[in-house]
Amino acid sequence: MSPIICALFARLALVPTAFAATSTLLVSHFSGALFTLSLNAQGNNGSLAITSATGGCGTTPTWLQYYADTKKLYCWDESWQGYGTMAEYNVSSDGSLIVNGQAKTSGNDVHGVLYGGPSGRSYMATVEYTPSTLTTYALPLKAGPDRPYTVPHQMETFYMASPGPNDRQKDGPHPHQALLDPTGKFLIVPDLGADVIHIFAINAASGHLNACPDAQTAPGDGPRHGEWWSPKGNTSSPDGLRLYTVNELGNSVTGWSVTYGAGCLSLNRTQTISTFAGGKIPAATVYEGASYPAKAAEVHIVGNFLYAANRNDKLFGNQTDSLATYSIDPATGTVSWIEATSAHAFYPRSFNFNKAGTMVAVGGQTSSTISIIARDSVSGKLGPLIASMQVGTQGTYTNEDGLSSVVWVE
Ligand SMILES: *[C@@H]1O[C@H](CO)[C@@H](O)[C@H](O)[C@H]1NC(C)=O
Ligand SMILES: *[C@@H]1O[C@H](CO)[C@@H](O)[C@H](O)[C@H]1NC(C)=O
Numbered sequence: 001m002s003p004i005i006c007a008l009f010a011r012l013a014l015v016p017t018a019f020a021a022t023s024t025l026l027v028s029h030f031s032g033a034l035f036t037l038s039l040n041a042q043g044n045n046g047s048l049a050i051t052s053a054t055g056g057c058g059t060t061p062t063w064l065q066y067y068a069d070t071k072k073l074y075c076w077d078e079s080w081q082g083y084g085t086m087a088e089y090n091v092s093s094d095g096s097l098i099v100n101g102q103a104k105t106s107g108n109d110v111h112g113v114l115y116g117g118p119s120g121r122s123y124m125a126t127v128e129y130t131p132s133t134l135t136t137y138a139l140p141l142k143a144g145p146d147r148p149y150t151v152p153h154q155m156e157t158f159y160m161a162s163p164g165p166n167d168r169q170k171d172g173p174h175p176h177q178a179l180l181d182p183t184g185k186f187l188i189v190p191d192l193g194a195d196v197i198h199i200f201a202i203n204a205a206s207g208h209l210n211a212c213p214d215a216q217t218a219p220g221d222g223p224r225h226g227e228w229w230s231p232k233g234n235t236s237s238p239d240g241l242r243l244y245t246v247n248e249l250g251n252s253v254t255g256w257s258v259t260y261g262a263g264c265l266s267l268n269r270t271q272t273i274s275t276f277a278g279g280k281i282p283a284a285t286v287y288e289g290a291s292y293p294a295k296a297a298e299v300h301i302v303g304n305f306l307y308a309a310n311r312n313d314k315l316f317g318n319q320t321d322s323l324a325t326y327s328i329d330p331a332t333g334t335v336s337w338i339e340a341t342s343a344h345a346f347y348p349r350s351f352n353f354n355k356a357g358t359m360v361a362v363g364g365q366t367s368s369t370i371s372i373i374a375r376d377s378v379s380g381k382l383g384p385l386i387a388s389m390q391v392g393t394q395g396t397y398t399n400e401d402g403l404s405s406v407v408w409v410e
């Protein structure tokens with residue numbers, strides 16, 4: 001073969017690989033394991049494989065937060081035993097995880113975030129569902145084999161004057177997420193039990209959180225998680241800034257306008273829209289004498305499109321739930337229903353889009369699956385299933401087991 005033909009062949013051989021992309025995902029499982037997955041996708045044809053697995057985040061890893069700038073992963077333990085473990089991992093170039101710090105906690109953490117200090121990475125805030133607490137820690141977490149209970153930097157206990165209308169609001173407040181505002185100066189805590197959004201002003205130097213007045217949801221909403229949106233895609237600008245929260249008990253999404261006042265941020269409820277077409281919530285499942293309603297899980301935004309996950313709605317089969325897609329009007333921030341599509345998962349507790357906004361990874365808790373679904377960047381609609389695999393042991397219906405969280409490493 002002549003050198004020219006040789007070069008031509010070499011170039012042709014490169015063409016298909018130019019369209020194949022490999023991505024890395026990190027997954028937590030309520031059994032105690034953390035998995036690294038590799039996704040190989042060529043158009044809408046992809047495959048997933050587990051490339052490594054580890055532990056280190058206690059008995060019940062429930063939530064993952066990945067920081068691309070430091071290549072560190074944080075994991076929190078939902079342990080109901082009155083103590084738990086949180087862990088910091090170095091994410092290696094092959095996606096494998098190396099424990100870099102751990103601490104014993106008071107247990108039942110459901111979410112956490114880093115904040116404060118010169119680069120926003122000096123303190124950690126966590127929320128504990130049943131103890132109704134918000135706990136902060138000064139970083140770094142201790143490395144090495146001797147990891148005592150880390151004395152919290154600050155602990156706040158939430159109270160409510162009277163029980164809420166939903167059965168799950170009778171026993172007290174249930175803080176569910178620790179979310180920074182886009183400036184990193186405020187911490188937002190949706191409280192499923194108390195029907196409020198707690199707001200704290202952050203003292204960046206000391207790490208101290210100072211309580212601002214709560215924002216009230218509608219009775220029985222049960223807010224779980226939130227995400228920020230701005231009409232120009234620049235959440236650093238307060239112009240038109242909105243917070244959207246997903247209501248686990250009300251099965252809806254609430255929009256909030258945001259005002260930065262003297263020392264405090266305030267939220268004004270502007271809209272609530274169902275996570276189901278026309279507000280028609282599917283009937284609860286009666287199982288072993290108890291009733292299990294659908295419960296919305298998470299909200300995410302890409303551009304001017306908003307997505308919410310429904311658990312246990314079974315809209316796409318006996319063990320297949322839905323994702324809701326909405327558009328956001330860039331002029332007003334008003335959210336409009338587009339459609340429901342298959343989550344390709346049972347109990348989609350966690351989902352995240354890749355940075356390009358071309359794929360969503362859905363973590364099905366009970367199915368214990370990771371499903372990768374295509375996203376159309378123009379219409380915002382979710383498309384075909386690209387790849388899916390079971391990761392770890394399947395969960396059992398209605399129990400807190402199976403897969404808990406998924407993040408992209410990008
Ligand atoms: C999808 O990719 C796999 C390899 O990952 C390949 O075996 C299969 O033929 C491809 N299918 C299509 C429809 O392209
Ligand atoms: C984790 O990464 C940091 C650098 O970011 C390094 O100093 C540290 O030794 C690593 N920890 C482990 C346990 O490898």
Ligand SMILES: *[C@@H]1O[C@H](CO)[C@@H](O)[C@H](O)[C@H]1NC(C)=O
Pocket residue numbers: 234236237238
């Ligand atoms: C985003 O908004 C902030 C505050 O108004 C401004 O400083 C920054 O330049 C904006 N960034 C972009 C990319 O427009």
Ligand SMILES: *[C@@H]1O[C@H](CO)[C@@H](O)[C@H](O)[C@H]1NC(C)=O
Pocket residue numbers: 268269270
């Ligand atoms: C809150 O929003 C409502 C409806 O959008 C509006 O009428 C009201 O003026 C707002 N209140 C504040 C304090 O911004």
Ligand SMILES: *[C@@H]1O[C@H](CO)[C@@H](O)[C@H](O)[C@H]1NC(C)=O
Pocket residue numbers: 318319397
């Ligand atoms: C429906 O799913 C449940 C588990 O959620 C299972 O126990 C039951 O057998 C399934 N029913 C059918 C008809 O597949």
